[in-house]
Amino acid sequence: MKENFAISVRELTKRFNDFTAVxxxxxxxxQGEIFGFLGANGAGKTTAMRMLCGLSFPTSGQAxxxxxxxxxxxxxxxxxxxxxxxxxxxxEDLTIRENIRFYxxxxxxxxxEIKTKTETLVHxxxxxxxxxxxxxxxxxxxxxxxxFSVAMIHQPKIVFLDEPTGGVDPVTRREFWTLIYEAAxxxxxxxxxxxxxxxxxxxxxxxxxxxGRIDALDTPLELKRKFNAPSMEEVFVQLxxxxxxxx
Amino acid sequence: MKQFxxxxxxxxxxxxxxxxxxxxxxxxxxxxIVIFGFALTNEVKNSRIAILDxxxxxxxxxxxxxxxxxxxxxxxxxxxxEADIEPAFREGKIKLVVVFPSQFQSTLLHTNSAPIQVIAxxxxxxxxxxxxxxxxxxxxxxQNNIRGNQDFPYTIQTEMRMLYNPxxxxxxxxxxxxxxxxxxxxxxxxxxxxxxxxxxxxxxxVILVSPMVPLRVVIxxxxxxxxxxxxxxxxxxxxxxxxxxxPIQGSLLLLVFECFLFxxxxxxxxxFISSVTNSQQTAMLISLMGMFLxxxxxxxFMFPVENMPLPLQxxxxxxxxxxxxxxVKAVMIKGLGFFxxxxxxxxxxxxxxxxxxxxxxxxxxxLE
Numbered sequence: 001m002k003e004n005f006a007i008s009v010r011e012l013t014k015r016f017n018d019f020t021a022v023x024x025x026x027x028x029x030x031q032g033e034i035f036g037f038l039g040a041n042g043a044g045k046t047t048a049m050r051m052l053c054g055l056s057f058p059t060s061g062q063a064x065x066x067x068x069x070x071x072x073x074x075x076x077x078x079x080x081x082x083x084x085x086x087x088x089x090x091x092e093d094l095t096i097r098e099n100i101r102f103y104x105x106x107x108x109x110x111x112x113e114i115k116t117k118t119e120t121l122v123h124x125x126x127x128x129x130x131x132x133x134x135x136x137x138x139x140x141x142x143x144x145x146x147x148f149s150v151a152m153i154h155q156p157k158i159v160f161l162d163e164p165t166g167g168v169d170p171v172t173r174r175e176f177w178t179l180i181y182e183a184a185x186x187x188x189x190x191x192x193x194x195x196x197x198x199x200x201x202x203x204x205x206x207x208x209x210x211x212g213r214i215d216a217l218d219t220p221l222e223l224k225r226k227f228n229a230p231s232m233e234e235v236f237v238q239l240x241x242x243x244x245x246x247x
Numbered sequence: 248m249k250q251f252x253x254x255x256x257x258x259x260x261x262x263x264x265x266x267x268x269x270x271x272x273x274x275x276x277x278x279x280i281v282i283f284g285f286a287l288t289n290e291v292k293n294s295r296i297a298i299l300d301x302x303x304x305x306x307x308x309x310x311x312x313x314x315x316x317x318x319x320x321x322x323x324x325x326x327x328x329e330a331d332i333e334p335a336f337r338e339g340k341i342k343l344v345v346v347f348p349s350q351f352q353s354t355l356l357h358t359n360s361a362p363i364q365v366i367a368x369x370x371x372x373x374x375x376x377x378x379x380x381x382x383x384x385x386x387x388x389x390q391n392n393i394r395g396n397q398d399f400p401y402t403i404q405t406e407m408r409m410l411y412n413p414x415x416x417x418x419x420x421x422x423x424x425x426x427x428x429x430x431x432x433x434x435x436x437x438x439x440x441x442x443x444x445x446x447x448x449x450x451x452x453v454i455l456v457s458p459m460v461p462l463r464v465v466i467x468x469x470x471x472x473x474x475x476x477x478x479x480x481x482x483x484x485x486x487x488x489x490x491x492x493x494p495i496q497g498s499l500l501l502l503v504f505e506c507f508l509f510x511x512x513x514x515x516x517x518x519f520i521s522s523v524t525n526s527q528q529t530a531m532l533i534s535l536m537g538m539f540l541x542x543x544x545x546x547x548f549m550f551p552v553e554n555m556p557l558p559l560q561x562x563x564x565x566x567x568x569x570x571x572x573x574x575v576k577a578v579m580i581k582g583l584g585f586f587x588x589x590x591x592x593x594x595x596x597x598x599x600x601x602x603x604x605x606x607x608x609x610x611x612x613x614l615e
Contacts, residue, residue, distance in 0.1 A: 053456045075458065083456040087449025093264045094257065105253025106459045151453075 005064070006031045006158050006189035007052065012061035014047050021047040023212035024061065029205075031157075034180060034190045036200050036220075039209030040240045045193045046086070046162060048209070052191070053083050053160055066157045079107075082156035084147055086163050092136035096127060099135055100150060107154035121149045141172030148179055152188070159183065161192040165199065177202055197233040208236060211245045250459055254467035261441065262471050272437070276429045276479045280486045283421045291377045295323040296343040297335050302351035310363075310389050314345065319381045336368050343367045343378045411496075411581050422487040423575035424548030426480065426506065427568040430513050431542050433476050436534035438517030442468055443530040446521075461610055469514045476510045477503075496582030505578065505588075508595055509571040513538075515602035516567070522609035542568040570595045 007029035014022040022044045029035045039045040050056040052065055054074045063070040066080035090099045097118060104114040122128055125145055135143060144164060151159055161180075165173045177199065184190050192203070200206050200220060207217040216223055216239060220232055227235045262269060296314070300307050314320050323341055326332060335341045346364040348354070355361035365382050367375035412419040442465075445451040454464060480503070487493040495502060520533050543549055545563035552563045563569050570591045577583040577591075585592070 055452060055455060078456060078458045081456065083453055085449045085452045087452075089449050089453040091257070091261070091450060092448075094260055098257070098260060102253055102257045103453075103457075106250045106454065106457045108250055108458065 004031060005029060006033070006066060007035075007191065008064040009052070010062040012048065012051060012063050013059045014044075014051060014056065015059045020212050022051070022058075025209070025212075025214050027207055027214055027217055029158075029189060029191060031189055032184055032187050033204045034184050034192065034202065036203030036206040037191060037193045037209070038200055038206055038236060039193075040243055042245055043209040043240075043243065044212040045209050049160055049162055049191070049193060053081060054078060079154070080157045082151035082154065082159040084151040084159070084161045084164050086166065088143060088147060090135050090143060090147055090150065093134060095132050095134055096122070096138075096146065097131050099146070100153065103150045104153050109154060117153055121153070125149060141168050141175070144168055144172070145176060145179060148176065152183060156188065158189040158191060161190065163193050163195065165194065165196065173199070197231065197236055200232040200236070206232070208239050210239055210243050215239050215242070251463050251467055254459070254464065255470050258441070258467060258471045262475070268437075272433055272475060273479070273482075275432070276425065276483050277486065279425045279429065280422070280483060280491070283425060284418050284486075284491045291374055291381075292318055293321050294319060294342045294374075294378055295340050296320050296345065296378075297324050297326050297332075297341045298322055299326040299329065299332065299344060299346045301349040302347050304352035306352040306355060307347045310347075310386060311345075313385050313389055314382070317381070317385055319378070332366065336366075341368070342374065343382065345382060416491075416493070418487065418491040418493050419576075419580050421548065422483065422491065422493050423572050423579060424543075424546060426483055426575055427509070427542055427546055427548065427571050428539070429479055429483065430476055430506070430510055430571075431516075431538050431568060432534075433479060434472050434510055434513030435517040435520065435538045436531060437475075438469060438472050438514050439520035439524075439530040439534055440527050441472075442518070442521035443524060443527050446525050447527060462607060465518060465607060465610055469518070472514060472517075473510055476513075477507070480506045480510075493579070495579050497578035497584065501585055502575065502578045505571070505574050505592065505595075508592065508599065509567065509574075512567045512571075512595060512599040512602065515599050515606055518606035518610065519602055522606050541566045545569055546572040548572055565598075567595060567598050570598075 005028045007027075009028070010026050011024040012022060012026070013020065013024050025048060037045050037049065047056060051058045052063060052070070054070070054077055058070065065077045068074075068076045068080070070077065091102070094102065100118045100121060101114055104117060109117065118131075122131055125142070127142070127146070130138065130142075135146070138146070148159075148161070148164060151161075165176055168176065173196070180190055180192070180202075192199075194200065203220065205217065205219050206223060207214050208223075209215070216226075216235070218226065223235050224230070224232065227238055229235045229238065298311055298314075300311065311322070315322050320343075324335070326335060326344070329346075332344050332346075335344060344366045346366065348362060348364075351361050351363075363386060365379050367379050369375040442451070445454070455461065484495065484502075488495060516538055517534070520530050520537070524530050524533065545552065545559075545566040546568040547563075548568075552560055552569065555563070574588050574591050574595070577588050
């Protein structure tokens with residue numbers, strides 16, 4: 001395994017009793033890359049991502065995340081990664097300021113850091129007016145953007161996004177991706193799962209999981225060429241059709 | 248340490264912003280004490296009774312007057328014949344009928360003995376029992392009065408003393424019970440709900456991905472409810488001493504310490520519940536059915552454990568509230584010191600440790 005990869009996975013497997021959710025997947029993610037992690041529902045992407053975040057323990061295989069071994073340095077990995085879950089992960093009954101303060105706090109940021117972070121973050125998202133309002137009063141699109149910024153609050157080396165734009169309108173999705181590009185341009189590796197194929201086109205490289213295995217991994221351009229398909233959607237459908245597993 | 252404080256602060260925000268729950272949490276012990284203290288009581292007063300007096304002589308009139316004079320009975324109607332008894336009960340208002348046979352006085356004077364029949368509506372056996380006891384006591388009293396004029400060579404006098412609770416107040420029994428109930432509810436139910444809620448909304452995952460140590464998450468979740476419970480204990484004790492006149496006979500410090508211990512037990516139970524379910528509703532149901540009901544049934548607060556069948560008596564031993572109830576009664580009512588309750592304290596502490604260890608272990612394995 002080379003050290004300069006942000007994520008390096010070898011034969012990673014997760015079995016639940018006799019069901020193999022993730023079947024010996026192997027791939028590398030370069031530093032600063034936007035890596036799209038695609039797959040139909042039930043293909044095993046969330047399970048794979050949960051293992052890389054330390055939420056789920058692998059059955060077998062090796063993985064290095066941010067230069068640390070998944071088995072030995074789980075605590076160090078936690079400090080180097082950010083995570084935005086499928087479910088909305090802010091507290092609705094806390095204000096925006098309190099949410100930022102809380103997540104900054106549990107990542108061990110100092111009061112001063114939290115203060116400056118709050119300012120830049122709020123400025124970036126144009127939330128100055130809403131700073132002391134409860135999160136539940138925000139529209140969904142803003143919540144998602146805020147959620148992403150909070151996941152980035154400790155400037156992680158890698159950020160994991162699990163279907164971050166589910167249920168959000170196209171304009172907000174575009175804005176969301178602007179945030180992702182900004183993060184990547186500052187050197188953060190972005191590991192993102194999505195069901196939107198236009199988003200897959202935005203990624204530097206894309207992997208497509210079918211039945212617990214990675215069936216394709218390349219740049220969107222190269223994938224379309226290989227499968228002789230006009231769009232990523234077509235590539236995805238060709239691969240996903242082969243799936244035997246249903247949800 | 249600082250992340251820990253941030254976490255506790257966040258817990259307090261949740262707690263303080265949910266005004267309705269907060270109101271219930273602080274209001275519940277007060278309402279329970281007031282209800283149990285002033286409204287719910289085992290004593291039966293002003294029960295409606297009927298009289299069937301077929302003799303109508305001096306003695307029966309005098310007994311009826313005494314029944315009427317007592318605070319327990321109100322004479323609702325006078326029946327004319329035995330055929331009226333059943334219909335009187337069927338109406339539902341009458342709880343007791345006292346029947347004097349004809350020629351009551353003359354039978355008594357000539358044979359030195361006369362029967363009175365007391366018929367009770369035993370659909371509620373406890374009330375029936377209490378009422379018949381009251382009635383016989385009043386009749387016995389009358390009998391002693393007429394006998395008082397004569398010389399009687401031998402008499403046995405029973406002198407009764409009600410130890411620890413001379414006025415036989417129900418509050419001596421339920422104050423410790425309410426304490427167990429409130430602690431169970433606040434700690435077990437609220438902790439489990441607050442942890443499960445974070446699982447439901449997805450924030451728990453984010454917290455587990457963060458460098459925050461799981462053990463600290465657990466402790467931070469418990470601290471607010473620990474504090475809340477201690478406030479509740481305070482208000483229950485103040486109410487019971489000043490409003491219900493239930494004194495604290497033993498050491499206040501010891502009592503508070505034991506409450507603290509039981510609070511930890513309940514918190515551990517709450518944590519345990521949260522580790523076996525992912526939905527708030529299930530957590531609430533388990534807390535109510537699995538914790539709250541056994542607390543009421545097996546602590547001895549409502550139903551005496553000694554009278555239960557042996558298997559139930561054995562089961563009652565695994566209900567933490569039973570031991571807590573015993574301890575509180577011993578310290579608060581009997582005024583006993585630590586040496587009388589160290590065994591029970593040890594059992595409670597043991598249960599707490601085991602529960603805590605299992606739950607923390609389960610909480611950790613969830614994320615691995």
